[in-house]
Amino acid sequence: MRQAEFVIVGAGPAGLRAAKALLEVGAKVLIIDRSDLLGGQLTKQTHMFFGSEKQHASKRGIDILGLMIDAIKGHENLEVLTNTTVVGLYKDLVLSCVEQDHYFKIQAQTIIIAAGASEKALPFENNDLPGVYAAGAVQTLMNVYGVKPGDKVLMVGSGNIGLIVSYQLMQAGVQVVKLVEASSQIGGYLVHASKIKRLGVDITMNTSVKRAIGNDHVEAVEIWQLDEAWQGIPGTEEVLEVDTICMAVGLAPLTELLQQIGAKVKYIRELGGNVAKLNERYETTVPNVYACGDVAGIEEASSAMMAGEIAGMEAAIKSGYRYDNQEARLKTLREDLVNLRKGPHGAKVRAGLDKLGVEV
Ligand SMILES: Cc1cc2nc3c(=O)[nH]c(=O)nc-3n(C[C@H](O)[C@H](O)[C@H](O)COP(=O)(O)OP(=O)(O)OC[C@H]3O[C@@H](n4cnc5c(N)ncnc54)[C@H](O)[C@@H]3O)c2cc1C
Structure with missing residues (x-):
């Protein structure tokens, strides 16, 4: 040996x-x-x-x-x-x-x-559809291989990784339609959050993904507000047209x-x-x-x-x-x-x- x-x-x-x-x-x-x-x-x-x-x-x-x-x-x-x-x-x-x-x-x-x-993942309906990524995979695609992961992204998670990858997506010409965060506080540095807010990204707190929508790839995502126990609140659903869901959840x-x-x-x-x-x-x-x-x-x-x-x-x-x-x-x-x-x-x-x- x-x-x-x-x-x-x-x-x-x-x-x-x-x-x-x-x-x-x-x-x-x-x-x-x-x-x-x-x-x-x-x-x-x-x-x-x-x-x-x-x-x-x-x-x-x-x-x-x-x-x-x-x-x-x-x-x-x-x-x-x-x-x-x-x-x-x-x-x-x-x-x-x-x-x-x-x-x-x-x-x-x-x-x-x-x-x-x-990287951690979130359990939600259709989370195995092509177009659902973890943030590290999105970074690898863009920054190592020069491949754009999609055109319209929902970012999930407001820690530094979610904030930084949102910025990098925008630098690559990708629209970050919204960033959702389950907690009531931004997880990462406020300087990163302010930067993407100034560039027009809507950061929505107490909100998460209910399900991804699409047949063979992501065509939209349904999000919903969460209560204090992080349970989805029926009646608060909203559908966003995106082709990529990027999870930056730890x-x-x-x-x-x-x-x-x-x-x-x-x-x-x-x-x-x-x-x-x-x-x-x-x-x-x-x-x-x-x-x-x-x-x-x-x-x-x-x-x-x-x-x-x-x-x-x-x-x-x-x-x-x-x-x-x-x-x-x-x-x-x-x-x-x-x-x-x-x-x-x-x-x-x-x-x-x-x-x-x-x-x-
Ligand atoms: C989007 C993002 C932004 C960040 N920004 C900052 C920042 O601004 N400042 C900062 O200080 N930190 C930042 N970090 C955090 C930083 O990148 C990590 O904390 C750091 O890389 C951890 O270093 P590590 O050597 O422990 O692990 P890693 O960098 O993860 O390296 C581990 C290595 O082990 C290899 N490996 C794993 N398992 C095996 C196995 N079984 N056999 C062989 N090889 C294996 C992997 O391939 C990998 O190369 C950021 C992280 C991310 C994702």
């Missing part, structure tokens, strides 16, 4: 930053990603990032990705497997992987899971591999779903298996980068590697993370981490 010193599953900002930290001290790193592109969510983020200055805020996501790849590209101790999905993770730190029709196993000494998250950490290996997980609503219990070194309850980034709780790219760096450093240190001023560097990273999570927009994550009972 193939042997590897450090295996990183997922080449998003968390995984790439963990790889950089490991390579710095001479560790041998194998990064595996199921996509053909490195970068995770950053591959489709054409907008200027919010977040922390130190983690490149105000640059476009794809440009941040370029910097991260340049920092590790061509390193003699780095091997990258793309188009390869890790489908199994076993207690003896064996990973089973599939690359097209080729199946193989890897024996790792240390594993860092940075697999990110999957992300769920991809913890399946961690659950397979027996790492303890806990359901924390504020962190997006099941998340692994980590110690302060980002190690799971299974020794030598680490987790960082959205897989450890839905946050943002800035925090994923910092967590990736901490996890990579801690994994290296546990294996006997040393950094210059490592205590001071780790302390600064941890303080930067705490600062990033301060303020009203970090409240949800803080509450989630509090419930998880760890200070990471």
Whole structure:
């Protein structure tokens, strides 16, 4: 069986930053990603990032990705497997992987899971019609492949993803007919909401999708108002003529591999779903298996980068590697993370981490 010193599953900002930290001290790193592109969510983020200055805020996501790849590209101790999905993770730190029709196993000494998250969907009649998308798929179509998903869109969800993707749709010449939000408050930053409102998008609160209408593709959507328990109120239905319904209703950490290996997980609503219990070194309850980034709780790219760096450093240190001023560097990273999570927009994550009972 193939042997590897450090295996990183997922080449998003968390995984790439963990790889950089490991390579710095001479560790041998194998990064595996199921996509053909490195970068995770950053591959489709054409907008200027919010977040922390130190983690490149105000640059476009794809440009941040370029910097991260340049920092590790061509390193003699780095091997990258793309188009390869890790489908199994076993207690003896064996990973089973599939690359097209080729199946193989890897024996790792240390594993860092940075697999990110999957998009949540809404249950409604006809939600399997062509034309019903999750927001990440819409972004991938437009920003990676240059394909317009439709001409008239209903956006569902007013978090930052719904707001930003609405703006990007408009930039691509797509009409955003309306944005509906089940809660009574806008979920994302008001600066993003104001921008799309100024461009004429009607944001309607306490409202959701009742059903999609169409035979072999979306031709219209029926929406309705919700009561306080988020139940549809009969008699409030409205039909909108759209060919696309875009759901931006949240992300769920991809913890399946961690659950397979027996790492303890806990359901924390504020962190997006099941998340692994980590110690302060980002190690799971299974020794030598680490987790960082959205897989450890839905946050943002800035925090994923910092967590990736901490996890990579801690994994290296546990294996006997040393950094210059490592205590001071780790302390600064941890303080930067705490600062990033301060303020009203970090409240949800803080509450989630509090419930998880760890200070990471
Ligand atoms: C529309 C949108 C706008 C955003 N805007 C901002 C912003 O302005 N500022 C900000 O800081 N953050 C922003 N974010 C959030 C940010 O993109 C994510 O928090 C960040 O990408 C998470 O990084 P990650 O490395 O944990 O996961 P990801 O970026 O999701 O990467 C995970 C990687 O793991 C791979 N993978 C998963 N499972 C497997 C497997 N079994 N085998 C092999 N590979 C696997 C995936 O292919 C992927 O490449 C935005 C997100 C979206 C969707």
